[in-house]
Every structure is written in structure tokens, then in C-alpha cells.
């Protein structure tokens with residue numbers, strides 16, 4: 001089968017690989033129909049994901065059809081359409097029992113697929129702990145509607161959940177890329193007073209404003225962000241700030257535009273260390289929440305998609321066949337052609 005392989009040293013390539021087989025009784029083999037390229041794949045390519053193993057098949061955001069299941073898989077059977085969770089988790093350890101599946105203590109726990117074990121930018125993939133890692137796609141939901149369930153929409157859902165957003169909150173989201181947009185889509189479910197999107201791409205800001213994903217937009221290259229936030233908020237900053245950009249100065253911006261006692265959620269993945277200027281922020285009494293998604297609510301997200309309350313299809317700007325994955329990566333990595341999100345169609349997809 002064909003697969004997108006991380007070769008190490010900044011290289012990725014479409015390669016011929018053997019079809020995966022069941023290795024454990026809780027595994028499933030999934031025939032992939034559609035796979036997305038994520039900015040985390042670009043971070044792997046750049047060598048900024050220390051856990052990533054050269055030689056692995058990339059891809060942690062995909063949908064497909066169950067091909068084969070191990071003898072201990074109870075909830076799925078061949079032929080079912082499924083979305084796949086970015087995280088592999090046992091469901092039984094200290095962290096899993098508390099919903100913190102990103103820190104599952106299993107050797108394959110957390111973000112493993114497309115990082116430490118073979119992922120889904122391929123015709124077939126082995127999914128460990130299939131009962132936990134798969135979500136059934138209802139017939140009325142398309143592959144494109146379902147594909148962001150296990151990673152981007154989970155990230156947005158998680159970030160909003162831990163940011164203590166309330167009805168009438170003002171939520172500032174830094175970054176109007178895929179993760180930022182999914183965060184805004186999920187924040188809307190809390191009926192906040194306003195959602196403010198901040199990004200240096202005017203095209204992306206225009207898109208989220210036109211689609212009513214955000215109520216206000218701020219472009220730091222054109223506007224003083226602090227002054228504008230001051231105008232848009234009542235108590236000197238946003239009630240919740242969610243940083244999804246991972247830019248050079250976006251960490252600093254995140255805590256500065258928060259009101260005292262706000263939650264600042266850092267969901268972005270940085271390529272450099274960031275500075276926490278504690279003397280300056282003393283007395284602002286912020287709560288920081290940091291890290292990677294606990295994708296533990298995929299079933300609920302799929303229900304929200306099915307009922308039309310969340311629709312992430314607006315993110316998909318480009319579609320390529322698997323064999324053209326290198327062109328797709330080039331467009332995505334270099335932000336060409338107004339790209340937001342690229343998906344790869346598999347040869348056996350439909």
C-alpha cells in the first residue's frame with residue numbers, strides 16, 4: 001500500500017509500505033478513506049516533536065471503514081464507518097479513568113498514531129484499543145463532516161471545556177487557523193457574549209467574520225491588539241483567552257489580553273521556549289492551562305455534528321489524492337493558495 005512516511009531530517013515522502021496486520025486482540029485494521037494533514041505533521045517534519053520516530057507513517061486525523069477487528073474488540077465490526085481518535089488510550093489507568101487520555105500510561109498511550117506508531121495517511125492503518133479509539137459515523141454524516149472529530153474538534157472542545165467559558169463570557173482566540181476555528185466553533189456552544197478572533201492573516205479573519213464564527217476580528221499587523229481588546233471588553237481583558245497560534249509573540253499576547261483572574265489556555269504547539277514574566281504578571285492572578293488535547297469526548301462531538309450544531313467542513317479548502325501528498329504538504333506548509341486545511345483522498349475511498 002501507499003503511505004506518507006516521515007523519514008527524519010526534515011524529509012517526508014510517499015512510499016510503498018506493507019499493509020498493517022492485527023498485533024493485539026484489541027486492535028482494529030481500518031481502511032482509510034480520507035486523511036487530513038495537520039500542523040503537527042509539519043512540526044514532526046521540522047524535528048520539533050521529540051517523540052516522533054523516523055520511519056513511521058504520518059497521519060493522526062482520518063476516517064475510514066473497519067476492515068478487521070481483534071477478538072477483544074466489542075463495539076465495532078467490519079464494514080462500519082469510523083472516525084479515529086488522535087490519542088490511543090487504554091481506558092483503565094489512573095489518567096484514563098479521569099478523562100486525561102493524553103497521558104495514558106500505556107506504552108502506546110497518548111498521541112501515538114502518526115508519531116510513534118504508523119498513522120493514517122495511508123491506505124490502511126492499525127488502530128490499537130479500537131473500542132476507545134474509534135467513533136462510529138452515522139449514515140447521515142459524510143467523511144468530510146466527520147474527519148475532524150478526533151483531533152481538531154476534540155482540541156477545540158477540550159480547550160473550551162477547560163477554559164471555564166460561561167454564558168456571556170468574552171472569549172478571545174489567538175489564531176484563526178484550523179485549531180483556532182474549531183475552538184471558536186466549540187466556544188459558540190456556550191453562548192458567549194462575543195468571540196474575538198486574532199490572526200495576522202486578513203483572509204482568515206475575513207472568513208471567520210463572514211461565516212459568523214467570530215463576532216470581532218483583530219489583525220495585529222494593522223491594529224493595537226491591547227487597545228482594541230480594552231475597547232471590546234468591560235474589565236480590561238477577555239474572560240477566557242485561548243492561544244492556538246504558537247507564533248513568536250502570541251504567548252505574550254495571550255496573558256496580556258486576559259482580564260485579571262481569567263483562564264489562559266495554551267493549546268498551541270511551540271517550536272521555541274516561551275518566557276513567563278512573573279514579576280510583570282504578579283497580581284493579575286491568572287490561571288494557565290497548557291498542553292495537548294484530552295480527546296475523550298468524541299461520541300458527544302459526533303452527536304453535535306449529526307445534529308448540525310458543529311460543522312467543520314468550512315475548513316477544507318484543498319483535496320488531493322494520496323499519490324499527490326507532497327504537493328498537498330507543500331501547499332499546507334507554505335500556506336499557499338489561501339489554504340486552511342488539506343485532505344487526502346485514498347485510492348479506495350469513496
Ligand SMILES: [Zn+2]
Pocket residue numbers: 038039040041060061086151152
Ligand atoms: Zn493534529
Ligand SMILES: [Zn+2]
Pocket residue numbers: 089090091092093094095096097103104105106109
Ligand atoms: Zn490509560
